Amino acid sequence: METQPQPLETQPVTRLRGVGPRLAERLARLGLVTVLDLLFHLPLRYQDRSRRRPLGSLLPGEEALVEGEVGEARISHGQRRTLKVSLADESGTLQLRFFHFGGTQTAAFIPGARLRCFGEVRAGVPSLEMIHPEYRVLTAATEEAPETGLTPIYPTTEGLQQSSLRNLIAQALALLASDQAAGGLGPQELLPPEVLDPLLLPSLVEALRFLHHPPLAALGLDWNERRHPAFQRLAFEELVAHQLALRRLRRQRQRLEAPVLAGGGDLRARLLAALPFGLTGAQRRVLAEIAADLARPRPMLRLLQGDVGSGKTVVAALAALQAVESGRQAALMAPTEMLSEQHRRNLAAWLGPLGLAPAWLAGRHKGREREELLARIATGEARVVVGTHALFQEDVAFQDLGLAIVDEQHRFGVHQRLRLREKGTGEGGVPHQLIMTATPIPRSLAMTLYADLELSVIDEMPPGRTPVTTVAVPDSRREEVMARVREACASGRQAYWVCTLIEESEALQCQAAEETARSLAEVLPEVRLGLAHGRLKAVEREAVMRDFAAGDLDLLVATTVIEVGVDVANASLMIIENPERLGLAQLHQLRGRVGRGAQASHCLLLYHAPLSRLARERIELLRRSTNGFEIAQKDLEMRGAGEVLGTRQTGEMQFRIANPVADESLLAAARQAADLILDRYPDRASPLIDRWLGAREHCGGV
Numbered sequence: 001m002e003t004q005p006q007p008l009e010t011q012p013v014t015r016l017r018g019v020g021p022r023l024a025e026r027l028a029r030l031g032l033v034t035v036l037d038l039l040f041h042l043p044l045r046y047q048d049r050s051r052r053r054p055l056g057s058l059l060p061g062e063e064a065l066v067e068g069e070v071g072e073a074r075i076s077h078g079q080r081r082t083l084k085v086s087l088a089d090e091s092g093t094l095q096l097r098f099f100h101f102g103g104t105q106t107a108a109f110i111p112g113a114r115l116r117c118f119g120e121v122r123a124g125v126p127s128l129e130m131i132h133p134e135y136r137v138l139t140a141a142t143e144e145a146p147e148t149g150l151t152p153i154y155p156t157t158e159g160l161q162q163s164s165l166r167n168l169i170a171q172a173l174a175l176l177a178s179d180q181a182a183g184g185l186g187p188q189e190l191l192p193p194e195v196l197d198p199l200l201l202p203s204l205v206e207a208l209r210f211l212h213h214p215p216l217a218a219l220g221l222d223w224n225e226r227r228h229p230a231f232q233r234l235a236f237e238e239l240v241a242h243q244l245a246l247r248r249l250r251r252q253r254q255r256l257e258a259p260v261l262a263g264g265g266d267l268r269a270r271l272l273a274a275l276p277f278g279l280t281g282a283q284r285r286v287l288a289e290i291a292a293d294l295a296r297p298r299p300m301l302r303l304l305q306g307d308v309g310s311g312k313t314v315v316a317a318l319a320a321l322q323a324v325e326s327g328r329q330a331a332l333m334a335p336t337e338m339l340s341e342q343h344r345r346n347l348a349a350w351l352g353p354l355g356l357a358p359a360w361l362a363g364r365h366k367g368r369e370r371e372e373l374l375a376r377i378a379t380g381e382a383r384v385v386v387g388t389h390a391l392f393q394e395d396v397a398f399q400d401l402g403l404a405i406v407d408e409q410h411r412f413g414v415h416q417r418l419r420l421r422e423k424g425t426g427e428g429g430v431p432h433q434l435i436m437t438a439t440p441i442p443r444s445l446a447m448t449l450y451a452d453l454e455l456s457v458i459d460e461m462p463p464g465r466t467p468v469t470t471v472a473v474p475d476s477r478r479e480e481v482m483a484r485v486r487e488a489c490a491s492g493r494q495a496y497w498v499c500t501l502i503e504e505s506e507a508l509q510c511q512a513a514e515e516t517a518r519s520l521a522e523v524l525p526e527v528r529l530g531l532a533h534g535r536l537k538a539v540e541r542e543a544v545m546r547d548f549a550a551g552d553l554d555l556l557v558a559t560t561v562i563e564v565g566v567d568v569a570n571a572s573l574m575i576i577e578n579p580e581r582l583g584l585a586q587l588h589q590l591r592g593r594v595g596r597g598a599q600a601s602h603c604l605l606l607y608h609a610p611l612s613r614l615a616r617e618r619i620e621l622l623r624r625s626t627n628g629f630e631i632a633q634k635d636l637e638m639r640g641a642g643e644v645l646g647t648r649q650t651g652e653m654q655f656r657i658a659n660p661v662a663d664e665s666l667l668a669a670a671r672q673a674a675d676l677i678l679d680r681y682p683d684r685a686s687p688l689i690d691r692w693l694g695a696r697e698h699c700g701g702v
Contacts, residue, residue, distance in 0.1 A: 007036075007188075008035045008175065008176065009188075011035040012035075013032060013033060013034065013038065015035065016035070016172070026157055035172045038172040039176065039208050040208075040656075041165075042154075043153055043212070044154065045152075045153050046150035046152055046153065047063055047150065048216070049147040050148065050149075052066060053065060054090075054091035054092065055087065055088065055092040055094045055128075056092030057091065057092075058092075058121045062120070063121070064118070064119075064121055065118045066089075066117050066118075067089065067116045068087035068089040068093075068117075069112060070109050070113045070115060071087070071093075071111060072085070073085045073109035081099070082098070082099055083097070083098040083099075083106060083109075085109045087117070092127070093127045094127060094130065095126075095128070095130075096115075096129065096130050096135070098131075099132070114138040114139075115135050115137060116135065117133040118135075118151075119131070119133030134162065148215075149213050149216060150213075150214045154166070154169070173208075173209065173212060173213075176205065176208075187691075188687065189203060189205075190684045190688045190691070191236075191237060191240065192677070192680070192684075195669075199669060200229070201233040202233050203233075204234075204237070206230070206233075207233040208230075208234075210228075211231065226657075234657045235666060236658075236666050236673075237688070238655060238657050238658040238692045239658045239663065239666055239670035240677070240688060241689050241693060242670075242692070243451055243674035244677060244678065244688055244689055247452070247674055253298070253299055253301060253452070254298050257297055257430075258297060258299035258402075258430055259326065259402045260294075260295060260296065261295060261403065261432065262322075263291075263294075263326045264325050267321040267324060267325050267354055267356075268321045271317065271354065277462060279314070280460045280462055282458045285456075286315055286456040287319070289302070290302060290315070290322075291322060293432065294326075297429075299429065299431070299432050299433065300432035300434065300454070301432075301435075303437070303446070303450050303454070303456070304316075304435065304436045304437070304458070305436075305437055305441060305457045306457070307438065307458070307459075308589060308591075308592025309465055309595070309596060310438075310459075310462070311458060312407075312436050312458060316332060316407075316436060317351065320351075320403060320405065322403075323402040323403040323432075324383045329377075329380060329382070329383055329400055330383070330384050330402065331384075331385045331387070331391060331403070332384070332386045333386075333388070333389075333406050334386070334407045335407070335408050337362045337363065337542060338562075340360065340387055340388045341360070343386050344386045346567075347384060356384055358382075358384040360386050360387065361377070361385060361387035362388045362390050362538075363390050364539060374396060374397070377398055377399075378397045378399060379399060380398075397423070398423050402432065403431055403434065404423075404431045405433075405434045405435075406433065406434070406435050407436045408437060408438065438592070439628075440585075440631070440632040441632060442632055448660040466597075466598060466600055467595065468591055468592075469600070469602045469603070470605065471604050472604075472605045472619050473604050473605065474606075475577070475607065478606065482524060485520075485527070485555060485575070486527065489524075489527045489555060493570060493571070493572045494548065494553070494570050495554065495555050495571065495574065496556050496575065496594070497520065497556070497557045497574075497577070498560065498562065498590055499512045499513040499533075499558070499577050500577055500578045500581045500582050513531060513557055513558065516557055516577070517557040520555065524555070527555050528554045528555070529553065529555045529556075529557060530544040531558070532544045532556060534559060541561070545566065548566075549566075549567075560582070562590070568593070568596065569596045571594050571596070571601075572594055572597065573594065573603075573604070574590065574593060575604045576590055576603065576604070576606065579607055579622075580607055580619070584632070584634055584635035587605075588622065588628055590603075605619055605622070605623075614638065617638075618635075618638065621634055
């Protein structure tokens, strides 16, 4: 009896020629486990290897295909053992240099051997050179014509050569062709015709073939833009898969039970009466949305967006009171001790007069103090709990957690947020979740990444907030800026001086902050100065922050650790050094640390000239606008979704091909397609999700 051919989705890469255990392990590092994985491993870029170039015509900095005869091959033993091979043709010479080589390789470079090489041309001595080019030794039997299409360059990993990847993907494409000829066991076309036809996109197989082997005619395309229909075809399918995953998560969540938190309203009424300010219309609207969700027996999962200073914390406090009024506990989690302590102070001021002293659990709590806190949480004595990632730890048990509030959610790993939700699993079901962010997320991105969440936006600022004036100043005027700081502090105001990230190194960043603090202390001896950065012990850093908040320090020199969680109404001046190193959204967050009182506030962007065109555009936008949503949209266009949302966390639902910004034109169609598939072709949903998200999909439910 004939066995059924195995689909490419389940055929292991070890089926391909030359793939043993070691190569399979390297491929697995790239997520390439099956033959289909290889087909979806798309090139980063392409090279033109169709035309041979005379050696005498080469210029430094260009990539070129060359052919020549070996004159000499020798090994030099200088600072580094190097194999040097001289190559010549009728027009000139070229030197090839190899730092990693073996005896077999050396033996192939015999005088008179003919080589075909491709690589980047560099200036060298005594001639131009290529370092580690791809090469082939030509013989009468093996000589081949140059490539007839563009040559793909793939993402790779250590120990995996481009030539090996191209060979394996060529085998995968051959299997695809033979399988199709035998009955179509290639990647299944999961998008129905009524979805694809109106978009005029190619089939999946056509798109894959084109992207792995585009013809020379495609040389003029801007591959970085990825606007070709073949790219669009795959991006669209990936967007559909994400929408399906999020819709499925929403449906799964709606099948769960959650405690009904209707609340009597007494505590909320007392807090509102005691507040020294009235709520804005936007805050009242958002509170009504949250209150309605909490009163249902299905878990709320709501994203609360609000610009810096829009009043999200008081909304969180009122939501927590609704849980407490219903006999449940509420937890508020923040990513740093600084921000969590800020929340604790605010909540203590608001809830203390109501007889609700919030418990605070952070990494600093040890020994008996920690044990007592854990006991208060476990017995339910602590009705409102504020904390950092310490709330995730195994020994933390709630009596009856009804509402979990997560601030600056993109700074937590998905699995951490999932563990907090699981703290509330019990007889009453899973807790409701309120996720807050001061990073405004443009609507296009929110609808793509958070389609399983309800969305609330505080789009109105409280009265009395003075807009911050932003000025760009070259660092050649540093002395004038320091005089401005002296003047502000002498008049009783406080100031920040922010040192930004240097070469992605926290150590160098902290070193720069220390050196800046020393130089400012020398120039401004009369100013009471404090220093806060990530390398200080948490206790020391918190002490500095407390002194600044209490008015015992005039000037705080800091790294970007003050981006969130610092609320000092008397601080009216901020200097940000080298703002060109930061994204717009982060600059806007930092700027939001001033302007929190009634006095006029200023932000000075101390840049290093000359600025690139892009840096000038970004600084000009920040200078012109204080609208966080406008700034976030521009930041998204310039830097992409992963950067705007902060550090990419393990387990996040990331995109492999699609770009939610560049592919915005496809988003509406992707959402409609997801609805149609769930309605008419529900059996295709899981294969689509598995193809594009695999094991990452469950993380989106947090």
